[in-house]
Amino acid sequence: MVALAVAQAAEIEALMKEHEKTLANIAEYNEILSNRAAMAKVIIRELEAYKKEYGRPRRTVIDNLKEAVVEEKKIEEMDVVFLMDRFGYAKTIDMAAYERNREAADAENRYVLTCKNTDKICIFTDKGQMHLLKVLDLPYGKFRDKGTPIDNVCNYDSKEENFVYIASLEQVSSHRLVFGTAQSMLKVVDGAEFVVAKKTTAATKLADGDEVLIVRALEGDETLVMCSHKDMFLRIDCEQIPQKKKSAVGVRGMKLAVGDTLKHIYVLHEGENAEVEVKGKMIALNRLHIGNRDTKGVRK
Known part of the structure; x- marks a missing residue:
């Protein structure tokens, strides 16, 4: 019994010492984490220990440094x-x-x-x-x-x-670029605006539910033909389309009936012949009358 009591006392004493050491470590760690100066001392002490253990003089010599520089081809x-x-x-x-x-x-x-x-x-x-x-x-x-x-x-x-x-x-x-959308919004943008560093940029501003139907580079002699889902056609000179910033929405190209949107926009160069089929008959786009922007157009 006496031996058992002595063993238990020794075990309790060892646990108390371990507990006291743990409390001391916690206090030291809190001091390091809350005090930059204490943290710096620990870092310096550890770095000096690494230097003492592993530090040695340089074993190689850098010679002809200019010749060692490799230029990218x-x-x-x-x-x-x-x-x-x-x-x-x-x-x-x-x-x-x-x-x-x-x-x-x-x-x-x-x-x-x-x-x-x-x-x-x-x-x-x-x-x-x-x-x-x-x-x-x-x-x-x-x-x-x-x-x-x-x-x-x-x-x-x-x-x-x-x-x-x-x-x-x-x-x-x-070049200058012409933009046309399903809701009949048109504009011309100077191509220099698209010289950007970003991999992706907004090329134009769109109204809710709208989408871009066409983007084309202009040479200076083009006409633009808008065709709606209700088979309304309007041909205008591209010079009628104002130049805007890429961040602009643009101006209305054709007055659309309620519920109508554009399904196609064509850009025709001078002398270019182009035809589209509408309800089984061919429509020569280049023969359409050149009208004014922001009008209703004609039904085909």
């Missing part, structure tokens, strides 16, 4: 052809490969355009966004290579938006 600028099929797979090929396969390339791809390999591609969508894509981020290779989904190399989301217009930044920045 400059990219040789050249013309390439951007190809994107109807599934959204894109790639670039050299001009010679395109010329050899021109007929197949034009038939099999939704978008075909020539650009510099150092340029960027502007992707305008029906949600009023413009996504920038570096040409160098696209796979460059053979004509029959599959390419990569456009969603993987820029902020474009094929589940949320649709392509409206694709062009190189060089082309966009050197």
Whole structure:
């Protein structure tokens, strides 16, 4: 019994000492966490211990430092052809490969355009966004290579938006762009406004429920034809469309009846012949009378 009592007393004493040590550690840790000076002392003490244990003189010598600097090889600028099929797979090929396969390339791809390999591609969508894509981020290779989904190399989301217009930044920045929406809002924007650093920027402001139907680069001799779901047509000179900032909504292009919206907008160059089918008959767009903006148009 005496031996058991002695053992229990010894165990209790050991537990009390451990408890006192724990309380002391807690007090020390609280001091370190609440006092920057105490924390700095701990860090310095530990760093000095590491230095004492592992520190040693440098064993290597840096010689001919200028020769050791490796300059990044400059990219040789050249013309390439951007190809994107109807599934959204894109790639670039050299001009010679395109010329050899021109007929197949034009038939099999939704978008075909020539650009510099150092340029960027502007992707305008029906949600009023413009996504920038570096040409160098696209796979460059053979004509029959599959390419990569456009969603993987820029902020474009094929589940949320649709392509409206694709062009190189060089082309966009050197032209004026005309914008047209389903609610018949029109405007012209200086392409220089789209020279931005952001990968995605608002290309235009949209009213609630509206969407972009067309974006096109203007050369200066175009007319614009609006066609509504109720088969109303209005052809106007693009010079009637005022130039606005990209952040503007625009002006009304055609007076629409209640419940009507535009289904198509066409941009015609001078002398260009274009026809559309309406209720089984062909309508020559280039023969429509050129009217005034913000009028009702004619039924076909």
